[in-house]
Amino acid sequence: MTSLHHQKDEKANKKESPDLKGTFISVMMLGLFILASWFGVYALFVIR
Amino acid sequence: MINEKLGLSKQETKLSMAYIYVAFIALLIGGLMGLLQTLVRSGTFTLPWGIDYYQVLTVHGVILGLVLTTFFIIGFQFTLINKTIGLTVKQRKISWVGFWVMLVGTVMSSITILLGKASVLYTFYAPLKAHPAFYIGLALVIIGSWVACFVNFRQMFLWRKYHKNEKSPLLAFMVVINMLLWFIATLGVASTVLIQFIPWSLGYADTINILVSRTLFWYFGHPLVYFWLLPAYMAWYAIIPKIIGGKIFSDSLARLAFVLFLMFSIPVGFHHQLTEPGIDPMWKFIQVVLTFMVIIPSLLTAFSMFATFEITGRKKGFQGIFGWVKHLPWKDVRFFAPMVGMLAFIPAGTGGIINASHQLNAVVHNTIWVTGHFHLTVATTVILTFFGISYWLIPALTGRKLTAEINKLGIIQTIIWTIGMTIMSGSMHIAGLFGAPRRSAYSTYGGTEQASEWIGYQYSQAIGGSILFIGIILMVYIFIKLAFFAPKGIEEFPIAEEEPDAEPTPKFLENWKLWIGLTIALILFAYTIPFIEIIQHSPPGSPPFAWPIGNN
């Protein structure tokens, strides 16, 4: 039982996840841009 | 021989090119209008021969926002779907009927606008009344486009019949999703034009229900922008990876994104009506929530795009966190133009989120910020991607080759466009936050200090607009070269493939009945009750008003 489970795990790990650090940083910067812009206009609304 | 390699017959290429010729003629006319507008609004130029500013503005919106887009998209989509799942002779003949109906409609509406009888802008809001031929022309354009829809649906239906349990080619899948989106959406504008505007403008109906007409228009008006955006996404997901020497990041996620667009692009029209009276604010908010759902497939797309670039770059040996950026073929205009479009979508989409944010809309509604926004979305993201597609599509369809010289011109064109648009759209966004109105000819508004500030930004809009016009001329020149003068040869038709060991796509993504069913259910949920309320609480309707637009 345990060895079968172990084999399946190994197979999943063999097909490695690609290194996407650059992608991650890029999308997070995009996310921060969205947050900053949105709260900027929100601030304008609240002030007016 | 060229056509064999291309996988499209000469007749099929003629069909696609017919649409694309119309698109580029529209680009030239519409672009010239835009230049004139920015010059008038700078206060330094008056239109000759008694031409009214709002007539020019109507041409600009109709010809660029409705004609250029629809024609290019249908031409491009026909190419994609015919190449991947085939077109029969009978289907091809029917498609031509669709083209001619669309063209006749376009010419009809255009004549009324040029004669000054339809200065109603591309949204043609009631109770401003145009000449009936304007509305009839529009109806023909829509009906002509439905012919293309039904051909595409039939193509997919037959392919699925002969390929049971197989997943459809990605580009064919995407085209059919977009045409489903278009068909369901245009039912709204077709209803208001056929049932309300045409009889009313002909004098058979005394009054028109304004809020109903606006609600039906915006039921169409929002998915319209996704009809524009999705073909750009088709190129990003399934063409660009081939151009950069990579593979599709995830076939499943691409299909999932498109399915989400189908479901959430339509039940959201109220976010264009947030400051209107007569609509229950609770239903406005519900449609705002649904609008936020449609942001998600774009968030997915952002990740897929960056991931495609990074994986391809790393496979080619470019290391470091951002080493893959250097690997990208920046000097290849088939990549460069769409890539600039992708980057433009960052501020473009962000602006869209702000616009839809319920009460925040009051900060920007009907200001020139909105104009700045859609010049980033459709006039940069979408159009630069379409330009980028043209560099290989037009040679492929006409049996020619993209030369290094045209490629270089294309890079320059893209840079000119970027500079012009940054200046123009940037000024529009800022002026809009200061309250400058959109859709307005030159005015000092009684000499207020606020107005003089707006005029300052209108100078920069004119500078940006003039630079953009140079970009338009250059692109039309490039088009003529590509279509008629480029050397004959075989241009690669880049269609991306999946990785050989790609994860299989879940079958549920191909469950058309499920997705169409959910789409309809969401529309019924979002619109039924508020629409019935609008009808039940309607005030007296409005008679036609032709004198405000210069007619009697």
Next chain:
Amino acid sequence: MHLHKYEKIWLMFGVGSLVVFLLVIGIGAFYKGTHPQSQMTTIDPQNVEANEAFKQENLGLTKVDENKYILNVVASAFNYDLGVDEEGAQVKSIRVPKGSTVLFHVTSKDVVHGFELAGTNVNMMVEPGYVSSYETVMEKPGEYTLVCNEYCGTGHHLMYATVEVYE
């Protein structure tokens, strides 16, 4: 469908941000009442005077209490009717003291207009058959341009007035 771990984090962050936005605007709208203008009152556009607020004598600025005003406006192509002053001349400019609460009531006699007080959150569509209304506190002194920001015809850009908030 397998998602890369970074994609999972991105989506959680992205969707989470959208939820935050919706909560902020939702609480503002439903709890603090800052919905965008959504007046449901209907009116006959060919007889706006049937509604008390739009009788000729009620147009323009009316003080209802200390620091509380109502501004009744009839929009038409291409003019905002703000009533007449003591001499019978058309009012083109409104003056209110800083800190006043102003309730705007606007309707149209003909086509769709906009009603935007530039630099404030007063920004509404004015549609024949409906009354548009919005209440705001005019905190900041200055000259505010009232513009029509929805296309209403050849004179659209000549449709304006001013509101002055004085110390």
